[in-house]
Amino acid sequence: MRLLTPRGVFRPRSDAGMLIDAAREHIRGDVLDVCTGSGVIALSVAPAARTMTAVDASHAAVLAVRLAALLNGVTVEVLRGDLFASVAGRTFDVIVSNPPYLPTPAGPSARGSHAWDGGHDGRTILDRLCREAPAHLRPGGDLFIVQSSLAETDRTLAMLEEAGLSAGVAAAHHGALGPLASARTDHLRAIGALRGPGAVEEIAVVRGRRQPPP
Numbered sequence: 001m002r003l004l005t006p007r008g009v010f011r012p013r014s015d016a017g018m019l020i021d022a023a024r025e026h027i028r029g030d031v032l033d034v035c036t037g038s039g040v041i042a043l044s045v046a047p048a049a050r051t052m053t054a055v056d057a058s059h060a061a062v063l064a065v066r067l068a069a070l071l072n073g074v075t076v077e078v079l080r081g082d083l084f085a086s087v088a089g090r091t092f093d094v095i096v097s098n099p100p101y102l103p104t105p106a107g108p109s110a111r112g113s114h115a116w117d118g119g120h121d122g123r124t125i126l127d128r129l130c131r132e133a134p135a136h137l138r139p140g141g142d143l144f145i146v147q148s149s150l151a152e153t154d155r156t157l158a159m160l161e162e163a164g165l166s167a168g169v170a171a172a173h174h175g176a177l178g179p180l181a182s183a184r185t186d187h188l189r190a191i192g193a194l195r196g197p198g199a200v201e202e203i204a205v206v207r208g209r210r211q212p213p214p
């Protein structure tokens, strides 16, 4: 697959691959990728979908995905907007997302930080996804979100359950902190996201399922 990652467009990491692998067998019908970045997830799963829609807040990402879709001969509707604003009133069979989830101290933004800065506790976008995604999921539909344990995976599970989905961890991988998190260990320890001597995190793919119709 040909992806375009000009300046300002997030270069995919292994968490995107985890999400793709976990979601692949469940892809069907109308699919939405929120926080699409380079479109790596949308372009990977689009062949198994009836329709594929991808959303990002970044103009550069939207242009990159539109061009990459053409280069790869894949049909994707690419929209710019804040989370679900550009798909208001629409519902999907599957929603996938790799949102910004890194706990980040307040202060001047680093270049490209909109792609990974999850706010003080990493949950600024995650909490909104948990609150807003269920309304866009059809009965029997699946939501897949990838995130780090540094941003409280249990809270995602609890919020999805509160929203009426059945939630669980579909895939997980323990490993050393990535470079962005490694550069923020003081903040991670200050907020209690890192405990003990090791600097490890668990990347998890959370699956939330809306009950199928009776």
Ligand SMILES: C[S@@+](CC[C@H](N)C(=O)[O-])C[C@H]1O[C@@H](n2cnc3c(N)ncnc32)[C@H](O)[C@@H]1O
Pocket: 010, 011, 012, 013, 015, 016, 034, 035, 036, 037, 038, 039, 040, 041, 055, 056, 057, 058, 061, 081, 082, 083, 097, 098, 099, 100, 101, 114, 115, 116, 125
């Ligand atoms: C961690 S990157 C993931 C990109 C891609 N999905 C991947 O797996 O490589 C997060 C993406 O979310 C986008 N984003 C951040 N805040 C957003 C928001 N409020 N609404 C839509 N997209 C947003 C960023 O522009 C960035 O492209």
